[in-house]
Amino acid sequence: MAQSVPQRPRVGRPPRISREEVLAAARRVVEEGGVGSLTMRRLAAEVGSTPMALYHHVKDKEELLLLLLDDYAAGLARPALPEDPRERLVTAALAMHDALAGCAWVVEVLVADDLMSDAGLWYAENIVDAAVACGLTPERAVHAYRSIWYYTAGEIIIRAAGRRRAADDRPTHRERVFADLDEETLPRLASIGGRWATLTAQDTYRQGLEALVEGLLP
Amino acid sequence: MAQSVPQRPRVGRPPRISREEVLAAARRVVEEGGVGSLTMRRLAAEVGSTPMALYHHVKDKEELLLLLLDDYAAGLARPALPEDPRERLVTAALAMHDALAGCAWVVEVLVADDLMSDAGLWYAENIVDAAVACGLTPERAVHAYRSIWYYTAGEIIIRAAGRRRAADDRPTHRERVFADLDEETLPRLASIGGRWATLTAQDTYRQGLEALVEGLLP
């Protein structure tokens, strides 16, 4: 029915910017200053155009963010996974965590529309499948995946927030609170005192993951 | 030295609005429409004043949110905790989760400056202390607390995002993705298909928590 069009008959004004250019610029902006710094106006300046020209290449800001996400997900390496299902589960979860950690801004978008994009499903697929191979029913495997996802997303989000806080020089609310803990009502925290900051700065993602997996599998 | 002042000698223009009124109005706004709907202008309208009058009662918007948080935390019940340390740990974590779940908006603020306020430390205190009583070193107890905190915050944040998504009527990106999964590359997810939504809607917080605790404790 529809005959193939060898060359689209381009009519009208020739484009000055392309969707790819817009996306590339958006990626630059977001990598440098976080999602918060990505505004249509700033992006327009970056590509040397006007805010409204952008709307000819993306529907709106939300679509722009989703495209950015797809793009990032598509570029992710898919590590070879071990045969042993339990190891496969842990390895896939670690890879998922690395994918998120490597790109702080994704999280802010992620939470708005969970489970990144098609490419992100690879992690879910492998984790659920490995959990089934470990002996869980499909239902419990999905629940296990969710627990791991909560743990992973929580870690990423909270660490990202921590970094943002550290970037501001002024002492945070939390530091002030920890500086004068009441030994009467909070003896344990008071005894930990200054070590809290260093202890919580340590990367214990893997440790916690393994504990979680230990408890989740039969 | 300083003599007690029985009655502050109030001079100048009498106040039309108080800090308490501002806070109460902010709480109303935020409970109804989330943190996103709390703007200084909207809040001013709510108390029947101008945006700038607010700055006479709170330093800025951030302080306003922190005050709101303190306020909420101060009103939380502190459930009696069981003697057995392991049960105490689980009970405290569940109480922490309930406190957050009862008040969706806190999370948005929380992430910005983790560990709610003084009142929120009660949970940390009990969880860390119970973990030590279970035989962990203080260091590992803090790490265990962090894992639980990641898991808990992640669950709350992701569920809240899910509810926000469900509130918009239009089908989400994620639904579209799940509608046509590739059976070749994602066989496991494809086989779960439509059940994904109902499975992930189930509340499995306690289940995951117990698994995590199981794996964390010696």
Add this chain to the structure above:
DNA sequence: ACCTGAACACCGTTCAAGT
């Protein structure tokens, strides 16, 4: 002491017009 109005420096997006 407390409040107001005007103003500054921002947002995302729509609409009508230009090339």
Add this chain to the structure above:
DNA sequence: ACCTGAACACCGTTCAAGT
């Protein structure tokens, strides 16, 4: 087809002035 400018309906916050 692609881009522009002006405009709308918002933000948080500062500053100088009023009572």
